[in-house]
Every structure is written in structure tokens, then in C-alpha cells.
Amino acid sequence: MARAPRRRRLVLPLLCLLFQGATALLFAVFVRYNHETDAALWHRDNLSNVDNEFYFRYPSFQDVHVMIFVGFGFLMVFLHRYGFSSVGFTFLVATFTIQWATLVQGFLHSFHGGHIHVGIESLINADFCTGAVLISFGAVLGKTGPAQLLLMALWEAVLFSVNEFILLSLLGVRDAGGSMTIHTFGAYFGLFLSRVLYRSQLEKSRQRQSSVYHSDLFAMIGTIFLWVFWPSFNSAPTALGDGQHRTALNTYYSLTASTLSTFALSALVSGDGRLDMIHVQNAALAGGVVVGTASEMMLTPFGALAAGFLAGTVSTLGYKFFTPVLESRFKVQDTCGVHNLHGVPGLLGAILGVLVAALATHEAYGDGLQDVFPLVANGQRSATSQAVYQLFGMFVTLVFASVGGSLGVGLLLRLPFLDSPPDSQCFEDQIYWEVPGEQEPEAQGPLRAEETDT
Amino acid sequence: MARAPRRRRLVLPLLCLLFQGATALLFAVFVRYNHETDAALWHRDNLSNVDNEFYFRYPSFQDVHVMIFVGFGFLMVFLHRYGFSSVGFTFLVATFTIQWATLVQGFLHSFHGGHIHVGIESLINADFCTGAVLISFGAVLGKTGPAQLLLMALWEAVLFSVNEFILLSLLGVRDAGGSMTIHTFGAYFGLFLSRVLYRSQLEKSRQRQSSVYHSDLFAMIGTIFLWVFWPSFNSAPTALGDGQHRTALNTYYSLTASTLSTFALSALVSGDGRLDMIHVQNAALAGGVVVGTASEMMLTPFGALAAGFLAGTVSTLGYKFFTPVLESRFKVQDTCGVHNLHGVPGLLGAILGVLVAALATHEAYGDGLQDVFPLVANGQRSATSQAVYQLFGMFVTLVFASVGGSLGVGLLLRLPFLDSPPDSQCFEDQIYWEVPGEQEPEAQGPLRAEETDT
């Protein structure tokens, strides 16, 4: 009886200190400013130079940064007794993942001369990797402790980066907004992990797996910041100029359609025509996921609307009909429904990318073909071939996510000395946090006369 | 008894699907990327070209986007049982309006070669139209269902766009931040609509027409994001360079003055010197509205302060003294007080624009006169003439708003098969939403020993 609290007392801080010490050491040895960030390498003349990407990318980066911390953090606050953990563990896991992803991605993408060179792109990429980890967090929300989540992030960030490197650098797959690399990967990684961590006795905590009125409003803060800034998410790493412009536009339109279809379907599938806040909080965002791959391509505004409409529809139906099946038939307990918001829309987005890539022509893209499909523009590939590579990239991602989320980290997270909550204390802040009451300590009557008048 | 729920069950989803299908079809036929968004038309060389407006306007667009969804959405959450509807219907109505406005404004402003050409300006303009629709929503908040609101948006977006086209393109009126086209139009459209939908039995729902402590805090999220980003709202469509710069500055100063005067007046007009949160949530923003027309002009920093001070004062007095009269004398039930925040400050802003335009000289504006008053710069008009046109624009707006909000849509929204709430269920989420309780299902005592230790 005495050992468990001591374990919990020490595992998390020791892991934090160990991880921080290790990344700091690796930063000291390997990480350097890149040529736009280093005072000695950069020149003021560069400001008028289009090579200076900082000013073109920084506003989008900040939007993405808000999405990661405010968006994901508050989206998961919907559980009525898990708000501290949702926003707090998002904070913890994201900050570690950012440091760790900077290293892993740096070794794969910007390692030369013995050093990793960091700049604004590093920040965007690290935030993207963090997005995938937080998607996985959504699948296991309430059933894992912070130390478990840090171990998950340690492993997932490596797999994420390797998968991303294989797709983008080796296979020449296009996936700017990460339908595959971020959403599909993060969702299935989390779902397979949730399968390994299946709790047959989760009923004991079921009364806490629901929202209250104001926790749903807090969650809408997350939803709306994600929704509003998603055009920046998909466009943050695209080619400057028309690429970023078009990506932002497509994402904007797609999201409007997924929101309309979410409202339509939510009312349709309920028994009495009432809307379900869970659908609005989540499925409305599927339009951003589904154009993660294709929004930089010549999708057309109509294509964006159609894709968003499909994603919102499928996602809402998933929340209504498939989430229960996922638990009862497949033993996957998906707390936030990431399968519906990121998994299926991510796969649809990958397939949409296959289709749009197959239709790419020199007429449709002009000089811009070099930016969107450089291997096609250079004659190294046909559009059909590019489409096949896109499809292959989706399967590679599924393999990485499923194997990584089950075999690898699943077993690790079952180690007994970690801080997994007991079945009866899932979705409960008190096990990890000092929690104040919800009510004021004293009843608040009107002020007494002598107090207001003195 | 069985028919009403079925009606409610089908009207909203059918309307969503119908509207989405129609706009998608129109998008397929008419909407194309503009020359900065199309891969085949844009060239990387453009990045160093000042014609590439995307990078100069995108940050402001994102600020406006936050204002529309976070700002308006949460500002209306102040009602204690209407938070889901406030933020949810904002989401629904805004997403439809964006699509629809893109089409209507596109036909009026960027239709050539048989196509509407969309780019970053389309997004800003669609968000602006949405702002007007959401202002009208504020007037009828709690008394209209989502299907009614979609019909309102359908009609209002058309009138908004036609009025905007008449003012800006035909009359050569200047109204960057929309004191007339957005605020005056949206407010009086909503108020006339509210008059047509007058409910003599609204007393039955009066106990729900109030805030609770935390709903007022949620509303402040909306207020502050509106307040903070308003400089971007007014400057988003202005001329690049000094125009955007000056507009942002003027709006910033005006808002500080309206906030100070709101606090002063709120304390002055209350019986006991206590501040009223309704004033702070709303009247503090009037400084942004009042310089919507004039902030791109040479208003001077002092002029901005004076205008903001006046607007905050008038708005606070309006909330205190005029809103009750509006209901008792004019039978206009104005839930959010849009008359005080958008109506009167919008009219004051229009008049301020008349005055500042009348004072425009070649000395004061130099080469910049071309950007702010091109017809005056070209010698087609005198400054006085421009001022008269500005004034005429205000009256045109009032005619469009009043006739459009009463005759047109007012009757449509009274159609019996729509989802208007009964008098006793206004300001109530439960009629449209699955609503969880406010309290946790179980009392949360301290954890029992066996739970924390296992």
C-alpha cells in the first residue's frame, strides 16, 4: 500500500529530469542555429530576398502553435473530471515532444557538418510531430498517466519522424498538411496502443466519462481555435506563394463544408433531431484533416467543398455508430474518438491525394508543378506513378502506426511501476493533481451592509 | 404532439444538405482560383512583388477569422442556458454564410470570363459578410432556431452584398472597416427582424435571459478577442502600406478610449457605483465600430481617442437606458443589445466618415489621397462631394437593412414549419441540443485509500 504512492511520486519527476537532461546534452552537442538564425551567417540584405522564409512562415507557425496547445489542450477538456489532466498533460507531453522531435527530425532532415541546423522550419516540424502524439493521447485519454505518456511520446516521435522521412524524402510522397504522416499515423498509433491497454473493467469509471455543461464550452474553445487556424496548419510547410495561398483557401472551404454536414448528420442520426455537442466539437474539424494531403494541389474550390462534406458526414456517422462497435467488437476504447476525427478522415485524405495526384498535368499546374510534384515536373515520374507512390505511402504509414503502437510501446506502457490509473479511477484528475472543489468554499450571499459601507 | 419533433428533426438537416448541395454545385460551375492562387498562373518571382497581397493580408485575415468564430461565438455565451446554441449556431450560420457570400460577392466583385476568381480577398470579404449576419443573430438570439437562422443568412448575405456593392463600387463610398456596410446594416437588419418576430409572451422565458458568473467569464473571452484583433478587422481590406498601418493605429487608440469611457459611465449610471459586466463586454468594443469608416483616413490619433470616447459613452448609456425603451415602446427585443454596440456606433461611425472625408485635402494626404479617396485624387469629386456620397451611403444602408429585415425575411421566418422555440422555451439549449447537466454525476469526495494506493 505504501509503494504505489512513492512510485507515482518519483516516476514522473525522474522521467522529466532524465529526458530533459538527455535532450539538453544532445542539444549541446548537435544543435546549432541555421544560416537564417545565426548572427554571423545572416545579412540584413537577405530581408528583401525571397530565401528568407522566416517572415513568410512565422505567422503560420504561431497559428499552428496555438492549435497544438490551445486547440488540442482544450478540445480534450470535455471530460468533466479530467480538465487539469487534459490541458496539463498536453502541455507536458507537447513540450517534451518538441525538444525530442527537434533532435530526431534534425538528424533525418537537416544534419550536415556534424550538426543539426534549426530555424523556423524546425519549429513547424516539431509542432507537427507533437500534433501526432497528441492525437494518440486522445485515444488513451483518461486511461494513462503522465509518465506513460512521456514514454509513448519518446517512442512515437521516433517512429513518426522515420515514417515521415520515408514518405517525404525517400518515396517523394506529398503530404503537406499530414493527412497521412500526422493524422493517420497519430490515430492508428493511438488506437493500437489503446487496444493493447484495453481495460475490461472500464465500466467502473464510466460515470466520469462524460461532459458537463461548462466542460463542453471549454472544449469548444479548443474546437474553434483548431477550426480557425487549420488553413495555417495545412499551409505552414508548403511552397511559398501560390502554394501557401491555395492550401489555405482549400482548407478554409473544406472546413465550412464539414461543419455544415456535421450539423446535418448530427440532427439526422439523433432520435429526436437534437444536435450532439460531441459531433460539433469533433466532426466539424474533419474537413481540415481530409485535405491535409490534397489542399496544396489543384483540388479546386469545389473539390474542397466535396471533400469536406464527405469527411464531416463520415466522421459524424463514425461517432454515432462506429465508436461503440470499436469498443465492443475490437476492444479499442477510443476516448476522444480519434478514429472518427483523424483516422478515417486521414485515410480519406490520403486517397484524395492519390486521386488528385493522378490527375496532375502540366497544363493544370504550369510552372507550379515544380513546387507541388517536383519529380513529375522533372520527368522522373508520371502523374500515375506519383499516385501509386502516394498510395504506397498510406500503407507504409499504417504499418508504422500499427506495429509501433502495439508491439513496441504497448508492452512498455504496461510496465508495472508506471503511473497507470486503476480501473476505478480513470478519467479522474485527483489521482495526479491537487484538485480544488467546484463550489466556492462559502455560500455567497449579498454583502452585508457594514461591509459595503466601510 | 408527434409532428413538432419530427419537423424539428428534418427541417434543419434538410436545409443544411440543400444549401450545401446548392453552393457546391455553384462552386463547381463558377468558382476558380485567382491568379495568385492558381499554380499555373502564379510565378515564384511574384514573391518579391508588391502585387502579391497574400503575405500582407493573411495575418490580418486570420485575426478577423478568430473574431468571427471565437469573438462573436463566445461573446453571445453570456446567457446561462444558451451557451451551446450561441457558439454552435454561430459556427453553423457562419460556415454557410462564408460559402454563400463567396458566391454572391464573387458575382458582384470578381466575375469575369464566366468565373468567380477567389483569393485571400474573397476570404476576408466572406468573413465580413458573416460578421454582419452574426450581428443580426445577436438581436434575435435565443428566439430563433437554427433553420430560421440559415434562412436569415441566405437572405441577409444577398442584401449585404448588394448594399456593399452599391456603396463601394457604384457610389464610391469608403467604408473599410464597415461602420455602414457591416455594423449599421447588420444591426438594423436584425432589429427590424426582431420587431417582426416580436413575442409579447417573452416573459415566460425571462428567467433564462440572464447570465451566471462563469457564463460572463466565457463571454469575456469573446469580448477580449474581438477587442484585441479589431485593428486587423478595420485594416484588413485597406490599401497596403500606410493605409493598413494608420487604420490599425487609429482603431487601437479608439478602443482604449471606448473602454475607459465604458468603465466611467458604467459606474456612473449604476445606483451604487458598481460596474456592470454587460457594459464591459459590449460597450468597450464600440470604439472599434465607430472608426470602421474613418480609421483609414487622416483621423489623427486624437480624433481616434475622441471618437472612441464618444462611442463608449453612448453605447453604455444605450444599454442602461435605451434597451428597455426599445422593447417597451418599439417592441424590439434586442437580446445582445446590438443597437447599442453596432447600431448607434455604426451610425456615428458613418457620420464621422462624412466629417473626415469633408476635411480631406491634398496637403493632408499627399500621394496617399489616391489610396483613400481615389475619386477626389483624380479630380472626379471634391472632398465635400465625397462627404455627401458618404452620407448618402448611410441612408442607402438603412433602407436596405430595414426593408430587408422586415418585409423580406421577417415573414419568411414566421413560416410555421420552421423551428422557432415556443415562448416558454426561449434562451434554452435543451430544445435544440442534447445537454448534459451542470453538476458532476457523482459527488467528488477525497479518493479512498485503496484507490490511490493500488
Added chain:
Amino acid sequence: MARAPRRRRLVLPLLCLLFQGATALLFAVFVRYNHETDAALWHRDNLSNVDNEFYFRYPSFQDVHVMIFVGFGFLMVFLHRYGFSSVGFTFLVATFTIQWATLVQGFLHSFHGGHIHVGIESLINADFCTGAVLISFGAVLGKTGPAQLLLMALWEAVLFSVNEFILLSLLGVRDAGGSMTIHTFGAYFGLFLSRVLYRSQLEKSRQRQSSVYHSDLFAMIGTIFLWVFWPSFNSAPTALGDGQHRTALNTYYSLTASTLSTFALSALVSGDGRLDMIHVQNAALAGGVVVGTASEMMLTPFGALAAGFLAGTVSTLGYKFFTPVLESRFKVQDTCGVHNLHGVPGLLGAILGVLVAALATHEAYGDGLQDVFPLVANGQRSATSQAVYQLFGMFVTLVFASVGGSLGVGLLLRLPFLDSPPDSQCFEDQIYWEVPGEQEPEAQGPLRAEETDT
């Protein structure tokens, strides 16, 4: 008994009107648009000119603006009965300070030809001054009325500006993100003020000096927006190009480390391994404070991590162990713990600046030395000499803050006709605000059949 309410009724509005009138008058006489804001002085050709700083600085400005109003405002909402005052008085004090700081800073920094010339830099600088005033507000939160706070801001903004002028303009000290000028100054000004206003009977209000579950979630909105946008805060006034880029990067990394160390230490110092939300809300931000001076320098990414780690650790330990001592031994009641978040991390940041400045070489900075240490680049100073000036700047700041916060304003704020709350009514909104209840006026059961069906 009758006099007190009347005093409260009139002091605040009269002060608002007086201050607004005075600043408006001074604006009319002295404030003019600068050459980038004035239509007559600016030319469209400037858009391609790097001298046009508006587009490079506006996105960062908006991020800072969000931090001031959303960040500070909501961070202080953690008290369960002081949410209206926290967010409301932030709003009031900030808007006055912005106007007033524009004047005072303008006289010191951009006064020529008899006029103050304002532009985007004025907005950033005014927001920075406001940041310092709000830090001081955090120390006296709940124990001062709005009229007292306005007087505090009047005095503090002058001292802030003079201190800033001495450091940056006379001593040639570098302090872009304000470790000294903003955080150290604001914190110690507030702490000395809190000492002068010491209340021996504060126990009478102690039951209100705590959070409830949802007030802690509201506070996390403030925390996360501060955390996310802090890279923009530190980089807003730095040299364009590599300077802004590097500053943003260093701040980003430093914050990740302070967050990890905060979680580690929070769990370590608690008795049972549970995390404390107060630490997460505050100490996680110390990484932004500690690199306020050094983040524009060649701190290296590792240096940023190390600094952030140190700051998060020291700050968390401060909340746990030093805040109680501060009250019991030093009679300083520090409501928000600004000593731990801004005071000590600010001093550490100043010392870090001393160290990094001492190590500056021509090799490490290349041409960039001109931007970061112009006096060293010009040969007017050695790096060691610059370091000594940095250290001297820290002491100057401490003198201004301590003398200013105690002698000057402390006595002024004790004037009897001000609106200081009685000891038994500290941390209580009702004394200044019309406050609705927390519970809905009616119990919300399921809708009755006749209501849903009609």
C-alpha cells in the same frame, strides 16, 4: 456609513474621465502619425523597402496584444470570486496605461519637431509598459480597487519609461524582451507596493484566496496564450532578420524546458507526488522571462534549454517554499506570486544577459554584432564593458522599482478616499461589480412534453 458608497461611486468614474480627458488633450497637442503611418509622408514604393517595418512587426504585435489582454487577464482569473475584477481591471488598467505610456515613452523616444510620432513601434512599446503594470497588479490582486490601480498605473508607467530610457538609450543596455525593464521592474515595483499596503488582517478574506476547478481552467487559457506567444513577445522589438528569428527560437526552446522542469519539481516537492496547478499556470512561463534579455544574443539552443530549466525549477521552488516566507517574514502579500514568475526569473535573465554579453565576439556574431551590440561593434565598448553595463542596468532597475513602488505610490494609494476593499472583502468581486449567481435561477430538469412538442 453613507459616505463610503458615494465615494466609491464617484472616485472611479471621475478618475477615468479625468485621465481620459488629460491624455486626449495631450494627444491633440503632441501626437502625430510617423512617416510610415501618415498618408502624405509614405509612398507605395516603400513596400518593397526593408525600412517598412510594419509588415515585419505587426504579427508579433498582435501576439503581444493577445498576451496582455487574454494572457494576463485570464491568468489572474484563478481566484474563485475575483474573475470579473481580474479580467475587468486588467482591461481598464491596460487601456489607460496604453494611452499614457504612448505619451511618456513618446516624449522620451520619438519627440522631435515638437511632436511625438507614433507607429507600430509605439504600439509594441505601450503594450510592453502595460505588461509591467499588470505584473505589479498581480502582486496586489484582490487587495486594491480600480481607482487605486489607475493611480498606480499613472505613476508606474512614468517610472517604467524613465528606467527603460536610462537603460536602453543612456546606458546602451540590451533588453529586448524585458527581463529587466519589464519583469524585474514590474515585479519589484508590485512587491514593494504590496509591502506598503500590507494587511495584517488579511486572514479575514483568506477563504476567498483560492481557486475552484473551473477557475483554474480559465486561468490556463491565460497561461497557454502567454506561453504560446512568448516568442513574439521577446522578438517583437529586436532587429529584423536573424535577430527576430533567433529570439523566437531561443524563447520557444527555453519555454519547453521550463515547462518540463516545472512538472518535475511540482511533483517532487508535493507530499504525495501530485501536481499543483499553480505551478503549471505560472512557473512553466518562467522560461520566457529568463531569456528576455539574452534571447536575441547568441545564446545557443542549448543555452536556451538550460536557462529555461533553471527558471522553471527556481520558480516552482519559489511558489512552494518562498511565497509563505515572503508574507510571514517580509510582510509582502504576493497574490499571484509575481516574485517567483517575474522577479527571480527576471533577475536570472538579467544575469544571463551579463554572461552572454561578456562572451560576445566578432567571430560569433559577424556582421550581426552591429544589430545586437552596436557599441561593441563600433569599438566604443569591449564585450566585458557591455556586460558591466548590463549588470549596472539591473541595479538601476531595482532602485527604480523599489523606491517607486514604496515611497512614491505606496503612500498615495493609502489615501482614505480611494476604493480599497476592507480586509474582510478582499478577493471579492461583489464590492465592485454587479455579480450574478453561479447557479442557474431554476433547476433544469428535462423539458416537459408539452414544451418540446408545441
